[in-house]
Amino acid sequence: EADIYQTPRYLVIGTGKKITLECSQxxxxxxxxxxxxxxxxxxxxxxxxxGVNSTEKGDLSSESTVSRIRTEHFPLTLESARPxxxxxxxxxxxxxxxxxxxxxxxxxxxxxxx
Amino acid sequence: KNQVExxxxxxxxxxxxxxxxxxxxxxSPFSNLRWYKQDTGRGPVSLTIMTFSENTKSNGRYTATLDxxxxxxxxxxxxxxxxxxASYICVxxxxxxxxxxxxFGRGTxxxxxx
Numbered sequence: 398e399a400d401i402y403q404t405p406r407y408l409v410i411g412t413g414k415k416i417t418l419e420c421s422q423x424x425x426x427x428x429x430x431x432x433x434x435x436x437x438x439x440x441x442x443x444x445x446x447x448g449v450n451s452t453e454k455g456d457l458s459s460e461s462t463v464s465r466i467r468t469e470h471f472p473l474t475l476e477s478a479r480p481x482x483x484x485x486x487x488x489x490x491x492x493x494x495x496x497x498x499x500x501x502x503x504x505x506x507x508x509x510x511x
Numbered sequence: 512k513n514q515v516e517x518x519x520x521x522x523x524x525x526x527x528x529x530x531x532x533x534x535x536x537x538x539s540p541f542s543n544l545r546w547y548k549q550d551t552g553r554g555p556v557s558l559t560i561m562t563f564s565e566n567t568k569s570n571g572r573y574t575a576t577l578d579x580x581x582x583x584x585x586x587x588x589x590x591x592x593x594x595x596x597a598s599y600i601c602v603x604x605x606x607x608x609x610x611x612x613x614x615f616g617r618g619t620x621x622x623x624x625x
Contacts, residue, residue, distance in 0.1 A: 401554075435518075437617060437618075437620075438617055439515075439600075439615040439616060439617045440600075440615045441556075441615075442613070460611070483568070487554050487555075488554075499557045499560060500557075500613070501547070502554030502555050502556070503554050503558075504551065504552070504553050504554050505552070505554050507552070
């Protein structure tokens with residue numbers, strides 16, 4: 398079982414609200430990732446980080462932002478939530494190693510914007 | 512275009528039966544292929560990982576095969592159990608970047624009935 402945590406697990410919020418999805422891992426991994434997943438669809442990478450103070454945008458354009466001030470935390474923020482942001486958000490981490498290293502996923506946050 | 516296609520999209524089998532899930536990919540240059548299991552409402556968990564030189568790898572009742580020439584992989588589940596009900600995701604990594612970019616399939620939704 399991977400030691401990577403996400404809160405909240407479920408969030409229902411109104412349009413225009415600012416939200417922060419939390420992700421933390423206790424494995425000391427340098428690489429962390431945020432994915433977006435709609436039902437029945439593949440995961441899409443929206444943000445990643447190689448380490449502290451490193452953040453990059455992924456393949457899928459997202460209005461969210463991320464920060465990496467500490468190794469163990471990688472929060473994702475939406476300044477103004479919209480119904481189009483409704484989705485499942487998955488956080489993952491992996492050791493700073495070759496591409497063969499496995500990504501460990503958190504349980505996800507199911508976000509619904511009304 | 513790098514893609515990962517999985518079939519079937521969904522599958523229902525009776526407890527105790529075997530089944531095989533398919534994955535075709537066009538990712539190049541190829542680095543490795545992973546099979547993940549994703550329970551409903553949870554993050555994916557790695558089952559197997561295979562590199563170019565590996566043809567088969569087992570993890571308990573799960574056996575993955577890889578044909579790098581035809582760019583096909585399969586996941587065989589033996590003596591299925593109710594707990595095998597989940598989405599099985601094929602993930603291919605390329606060697607084109609230090610990130611080890613991941614390409615996700617949409618998954619096969621497996622349901623095991625008693």
